[in-house]
Amino acid sequence: MSTILPTPTDVGRAAERIAGYSRRTPVLRAHVDGLPVVLKLENLQLTGAFKLRGALNALNAGERTDHVVTASGGNHGLAVATAGALLRLPATVYVPESVPPAKARRIEATGATLIRHGATYAEAAAEAMAAASAAGARYVPAYDDPLVIAGQGTCGAEAVADAPDVDTLVVAVGGGGLAAGTVLGAGERDVVAVEPENCRALHDALAAGRPVDSVVDSVASSALGATRIGAMPFEILRSSGVRSVLVTDAEILAARDRLWEEFRLAVEPAGAVPFAAWLAGRVPGDLPCLVICGANADWVPA
Known part of the structure; x- marks a missing residue:
């Protein structure tokens, strides 16, 4: 694996490489509880997730x-x-x-x-x-690779191109590839990383000052269940000052259900993690963009 960290230029090159294969997923502007929010609907990606x-x-x-x-x-x-x-x-x-x-x-x-x-x-x-x-x-690593990180960064780059007035991007974190890529593609906007309370590889790494093994026990662990944050994503996230916000499993499931009730979006628990943090008031910014990252689950709305 290369030790050279990817750059915003690499995100631009990635966008050219994947054009014609991946979908440019839409953004949805909405008001929830009287507050404006933007959703990047990556659950509509060809595979049902940003990966x-x-x-x-x-x-x-x-x-x-x-x-x-x-x-x-x-x-x-x-x-x-x-x-x-x-x-x-x-x-x-x-x-x-x-x-x-x-x-x-x-x-x-x-x-x-x-x-x-x-x-x-x-x-x-x-x-x-x-x-x-x-x-x-x-x-092909899941997240600790410069090409993978740059590719994931195209999601955030699309979001800010289609909704240039957003001031914060909010993403769920497992191994850190999407969060690190979003930092590169966000155009200097703030990036908030959200993790389940008991699936918190980034949170524990930031506390320790280095990647460390972390517990994996959450309803979102099939997508966010990295035991340890990737070394390359961690370096990008730490140097950019990204902070980890934690949400409970109950908050994740409530957010998942509300995405269905409010927008008719059926997503897996990981896809609802940013929305859970926003509903709980833990996301800064006047107009955040929440990346709804995946929808690969057998969950059927009641």
Whole structure:
């Protein structure tokens, strides 16, 4: 993995590489409880989550490979599998045994090979990296990679281009790729990182001054369940002064339900995390943009 941190220029290059493959998802302006807010509807992305952006950028840059391997809690795996299908590259995706059925089903539907291994993302990733090395295949990290981070940054860049009056961007955090990319694509706007109380890799890393192992126990852990924040995202986030805001599982589920009731948006718990923080009054700014990052769950609104 390169140790050179990506830049806003890299986000612009990523936008060119993924054009024609990813969707430019819309922004929705609304008033909730009398306050204005903007939603970036990345739940409408081709794979149902923002992760396709980073996967496409990683696979479209540099030398062509014959086979790609990755590990994921679900959304990144689906992104790499879909990007592989779009670019006609065979893909193998390792997931924890706890992977939600909706995500496993969609990964297999792309034609990728799905392998369940271990109880956590970290265990699946260790096995995937070993398998990729043994097979001479390319391993695509979920978040600790400059091309992946730059690709995720195109989401924030689109949001501020389509809603230039927003003053804050709010994103959920797992391994940190989206948050770090958003810092690069936000055009000097404030970025707020939101995490579940018991799935708080960035929060714990900021307290320790370095990435450390963190507990993974949340309704949003299938998407945000990184045991440790990525080293590269952490460096970008720490140097930019991004702070971590915590929300409870109850707040996440209430926000998910309200996204359905208010907007008829059916999202997975991770997709509701920024909205949960905003509803709780923990987001600064006069006009924040909340990135609704994913919708890959078997949840059906009552």
